[in-house]
Amino acid sequence: MKILVTGGLGFIGSHTVVELAKENNEIIILDNLYNSKIEVLDKLEKITGKKFKFYKYDLLNKEDVEKVFEENEIDSVIHFAGYKAVGESVEKPLMYYSNNLMSTLNLLNIMKKYNVKKFIFSSSATVYGNKETGICIETMGRGETSNPYGTTKSMIEKILEDLYASDNTWNITILRYFNPVGAHESGLIGEEPNGIPNNLMPYIMKVASGKLEVLSIFGDDYPTPDGTGIRDYIHVVDLAKGHVKALENMKQGLNYYNLGSGKGISVLEMVKTFEKVNNVKVNYKIVERRAGDLAECYADPSKALRELNWKTEKSLEDICRDAWNFEKNN
Ligand code: NAD
Ligand code: UD1
Numbered sequence: 001m002k003i004l005v006t007g008g009l010g011f012i013g014s015h016t017v018v019e020l021a022k023e024n025n026e027i028i029i030l031d032n033l034y035n036s037k038i039e040v041l042d043k044l045e046k047i048t049g050k051k052f053k054f055y056k057y058d059l060l061n062k063e064d065v066e067k068v069f070e071e072n073e074i075d076s077v078i079h080f081a082g083y084k085a086v087g088e089s090v091e092k093p094l095m096y097y098s099n100n101l102m103s104t105l106n107l108l109n110i111m112k113k114y115n116v117k118k119f120i121f122s123s124s125a126t127v128y129g130n131k132e133t134g135i136c137i138e139t140m141g142r143g144e145t146s147n148p149y150g151t152t153k154s155m156i157e158k159i160l161e162d163l164y165a166s167d168n169t170w171n172i173t174i175l176r177y178f179n180p181v182g183a184h185e186s187g188l189i190g191e192e193p194n195g196i197p198n199n200l201m202p203y204i205m206k207v208a209s210g211k212l213e214v215l216s217i218f219g220d221d222y223p224t225p226d227g228t229g230i231r232d233y234i235h236v237v238d239l240a241k242g243h244v245k246a247l248e249n250m251k252q253g254l255n256y257y258n259l260g261s262g263k264g265i266s267v268l269e270m271v272k273t274f275e276k277v278n279n280v281k282v283n284y285k286i287v288e289r290r291a292g293d294l295a296e297c298y299a300d301p302s303k304a305l306r307e308l309n310w311k312t313e314k315s316l317e318d319i320c321r322d323a324w325n326f327e328k329n330n
Helices: 012-022 039-048 062-071 086-091 093-113 148-166 200-208 236-248 267-278 302-308 318-330
Strands: 002-006 028-031 051-054 078-079 116-124 171-177 178-182 214-218 234-235 255-261 284-287 297-301
Touching: 002 012, 012 028, 012 039, 012 236, 028 062, 051 062, 062 093, 078 093, 078 236, 078 318, 086 093, 086 148, 093 116, 116 148, 116 236, 148 171, 148 255, 171 236, 178 200, 178 236, 200 214, 200 267, 200 318, 214 267, 234 236, 234 318, 236 255, 236 302, 255 302, 267 318
Parallel strands: 002 028, 002 078, 028 051, 078 116, 116 171, 171 255, 178 234, 214 284
Antiparallel strands: none
C-alpha cells in the first residue's frame, strides 16, 4: 500500500513510520520541519533499513501538496501534521486555527480531486471536554473544549463528519489519543519539545537530567486516591501500532476509536515509577492546580480491541525506561 504520512518526522508520525515500514508498505513522508528535524529521516532509515521518499513541503501550499499526489499513486493518508502546544494555542489562536484547519482542508480537497478517500486523522481525548466522570467512551460525543488547540481537533472531526455525510465512499478513521509518552527502544527517536516543556513526562526528564530544578505537581487535592491528577499514558510505540491496525482494519464509513491503555495513572505514581525504574531522583513540589486541568481522564479502549484488534502492550515501566533512554542518548 502507498501511504502518505503528513507530519511524519514528528514525535508520533516518526514512530508510526517505523511500524508501517515493517508491513512492507511504501511510505511517503511530508513535513515542513516546523517542529521536527531532518536528522529524524536518517534515524528512521537506520532503524528500519529502508529509504523513504520525503517532501519538505508545507500543507498550506496547495500547489506543492498537489505535486505529491501527481507524482505518487497514493492509496491512503495518515494526517499527523499540525500544531499541538495547548498553552501557545491560547496565546496565538489565529496561528493554530490557520495551520490546523487550513492544512487539513487543503489536504482533503486535493485527496478528493485525486480520488484518494482513505483518511486517518490524529485527534485527541481533549475533544471529550469536561465530563462528570474520568472515563471517556466513543459514544459520549464531544464536549466543550478548553483551548484553541482542542477546538481545532473538534472542528476537524465535525468537518470530517460533514464530508462523509456528503459522500459515503470515503473511509475515515478518527483516532483519539490519550497521553502519548515514551520513545522508541533504540533511543534514536522520541519527543523533543522546544523550550521549557508543558507536559508532565518531558518535564520529569528535564528535572531528572538536572536541566530543570524541580517539577511542580499541579494540585494534590483532587478527588483521586493520592490527590494528584490521573491520566491515561500510552507508549508511543503502542500508539504507532494502533495506526497500522487502523489501516489494516479500515471499514467503509466514518469511525472513531480511543487509543489509550484504559488505565489511569496519577502524577505521583508516574514520578515514583520513573525514579524506581531509572534509579534517578525527581525533585518535586506541590503547587496550585493548573487552570483548565481535569481530575481524571482515561480511555475505555474496548472498541479498538473489538474492531481493530489493538490494545496496548507496554507497561508504565517500559514508558519510563524508554523515555529516559532517549533523553540520555540526546
Ligand atoms: P509533532 O509536532 O511532533 O509532529 C507534527 C509534525 O507536523 C511536525 O513534524 C511538524 O513539523 C509538522 N507540521 C506542522 N504543521 C505542518 C504543515 N502546515 N505542513 C507540513 N508539516 C507540518 O506532534 P506529535 O506529538 O507527533 O503529534 C502528531 C499529531 O497528533 C498532531 O496532530 C497532534 O495534535 C496530535 N496529538 C498529539 C498528542 C500528543 O500529546 N503528542 C495528543 C493528541 C493528539
Ligand atoms: C494536555 C492537553 C491535551 C494534549 C496533551 C499532550 C488539555 C486539556 N489537554 O493533556 O490536549 O493532547 O496535553 O500535549 O489541555 N502536570 C504536573 N506538572 C507539570 C505538568 C503536568 O503536575 O509540570 C500534571 C497535570 O496537571 C496533569 C498531568 O500531569 O494532571 C498530565 O499533564 P500533561 O502532560 O500536560 O497532559 P494533559 O494536561 O493531560
